[in-house]
Amino acid sequence: MANRRLITLGWIFTEKFGLIFLSMITFVAYARLLSPAELGVGTIIIAIVELVGLVYSSVLEDPLVRLERLEEKHISTAFWASVIVSLLSIVMISGAVMLYTPDPLLRWMTAAASVKILFTMMARVYVAQMRRSGNFKMLASRTLLGKVFGGVGGIAVALWGLGAWAVIAQALIMEFVSIIVLMRAEPRRIAFYIDLRFLRELLKAGTPVAINALSSQTLQRGVNVVLGMTAGANAVGMFNMAMRIIDLPRTAIYNGLLSYALPVFSRRSAEPGRLLGILGDSTAVSGFVLTPLFIGIALTANDLILLIFGAKWAEAIPLLQVLACTVAIGNTAMYATTALVAVNRSQLTIKAEVLTTVLALALVYGFGNVYGGMAAAIALLARMLIITPLQIRGLNAAIGYGWQRFFDSNYRSVTASLVMAATVSYASAQSGLQGYLHLIGNVVIGALSYAVTYSVMHPRWPQEFKSVFTSR
Known part of the structure; x- marks a missing residue:
């Protein structure tokens, strides 16, 4: 038991420190290949998309982890609710950016980046199951593989001179590779079924978690914005x-x-x-x-x-x-x-x-x-x-x-x-x-x-x- 727990923690920290190391490499590459404006545009678009995804993820993932029993109907409900909400969010974000800016490039980049929400949310059920079972080796592997492929893809896009698309490409490739790895590791057919009663319970349990997460993210991003305005x-x-x-x-x-x-x-x-x-x-x-x-x-x-x-x-x-x-x-x-x-x-x-x-x-x-x-x-x-x-x-x-x-x-x-x-x-x-x-x-x-x-x-x-x- 002790060895298993130590191995689990080892894989968790392999993932986290590996992500930091890979993030440093890609950040240095972007700093050399992109202008500050290009890097800023890509970062802001991804930050907005990730904030939306974070709220949805917090509502679903942690409550699923803490369930005493995770049944097939729970998995189906969480998965298909995630897909539906993600698709609606993509439409809403794409529509909002069309009203916000006439720049077609910004419109296309934001619409493309919003697809990340779908990949992120599709993964929540798989991630919750693996956290429940302690399969942190697979969680670490999918994240690191996603980061490697995403980093290589992003740097390649930057080398091609496509500017802010590099940041967006990295984020999309990373999430896409991650969900593919998870689905291959635990292949299953998820029936289209939504239990509205369970979904309400899930939302009730997850909403406070999401608000806490949103509060933390607002603090991290808001401090920089307010400080820039005043100082x-x-x-x-x-x-x-x-x-x-x-x-x-x-x-x-x-x-x-x-x-x-x-x-x-x-x-x-x-x-x-x-x-x-x-x-x-x-x-x-x-x-x-x-x-x-x-x-x-x-x-x-x-x-x-x-x-x-x-x-x-x-x-x-x-x-x-x-x-x-x-x-x-x-x-x-x-x-x-x-x-x-x-x-x-x-x-x-x-x-x-x-x-x-x-x-x-x-x-x-x-x-x-x-x-x-x-x-x-x-x-x-x-x-x-x-x-x-x-x-x-x-x-x-x-x-x-x-x-x-x-x-x-x-x-x-x-x-x-x-x-x-x-x-x-x-x-x-x-x-x-x-x-x-x-x-x-x-x-x-x-x-x-x-x-x-x-x-x-x-x-x-x-x-x-x-x-x-x-x-x-």
């Missing part, structure tokens, strides 16, 4: 530099862990005691790795930016430090939303998610012209400080995960990280090292001080963490 392009550039450094490890690690966690939590949703145990253990294990990682990024921000990206990005250093601390705080309740989805109680935090998103955007709008990118970083920090207690309150109401369990799961990693921060700050000032030696020295000192402090507080942590994969 200008330079502030947006600095903020995005810092955010990109944070997002690369966060996206890979968080998505991998949360993708694995939902089916695990769902299987224990009827047994609150076991769910509380695995939630606390998962938080402790994740915090052991993630809290010092992001505190470490904050401590080494100066060296990371100046050595790797150059002095012209020096303004991004304090932004990176604030954002890294924001994510470190978020680590303490990173499974909250997933646990609420598992017990079908995600509506408990939906108002908090929406209101804190609006608050963050309002802060950026109010202070962006004075503080630039720091206004956006502080807004995200303020939102995290507000939303985390509200998430714990929601968990307590749903499954009894209160502040004592929250403290027990996090105090060791937080304490050891603070000791690490103090040790690195003192040693860094005294070492006299420069450049990469200074960076490496800080990393080594930080890792050693954290490991020693954590081990003193919890000598049996290796055995306890191993039990997460062998028990419950």
Whole structure:
């Protein structure tokens, strides 16, 4: 059992880190082959289409994963409802862009890109089934294959001089290859059947999840838009530099862990005691790795930016430090939303998610012209400080995960990280090292001080963490 879980996690992270590596390659290629305007047009069109697809996916996929039994009628209902909604969306998006712009090129690109919604939604049933069964090897394979074929196709289109079509071609090829791989891996004939009662239940369970996902995506995209309106392009550039450094490890690690966690939590949703145990253990294990990682990024921000990206990005250093601390705080309740989805109680935090998103955007709008990118970083920090207690309150109401369990799961990693921060700050000032030696020295000192402090507080942590994969 332990080996199976470790293999599952291995495939999850192979997918996530592989996607990041491939994304970096294609991004560099596009930066050289496309003009900023071409890249921007393609990115904006795909972002709009993906936002629509994200909302639909959230409504269907997670509720399907958490079902106690997934029957053929459920599969048929979800699949054909997805197809019908996708086709209607393609027509609506194509019609809307015709009213919005007279440019035939933009019309054709948007209409073509909207087909991505159909491919994405057709895959939801297959993805949900494989998440339920733990077949993360196939999920990783289809995503990586899609990314490879999509990247090659997109770069080829860019080499042919077709501009923004490259970004759209990549997205379409990636989704098309992904759905073909899934269908070949699990061939089945899905009868045309829609159970309206089940569909209503699915929509009822999935709507809060979709609103939470939409809130998160609105925050990510909206901060840049509002910051650009109030502080200008330079502030947006600095903020995005810092955010990109944070997002690369966060996206890979968080998505991998949360993708694995939902089916695990769902299987224990009827047994609150076991769910509380695995939630606390998962938080402790994740915090052991993630809290010092992001505190470490904050401590080494100066060296990371100046050595790797150059002095012209020096303004991004304090932004990176604030954002890294924001994510470190978020680590303490990173499974909250997933646990609420598992017990079908995600509506408990939906108002908090929406209101804190609006608050963050309002802060950026109010202070962006004075503080630039720091206004956006502080807004995200303020939102995290507000939303985390509200998430714990929601968990307590749903499954009894209160502040004592929250403290027990996090105090060791937080304490050891603070000791690490103090040790690195003192040693860094005294070492006299420069450049990469200074960076490496800080990393080594930080890792050693954290490991020693954590081990003193919890000598049996290796055995306890191993039990997460062998028990419950």
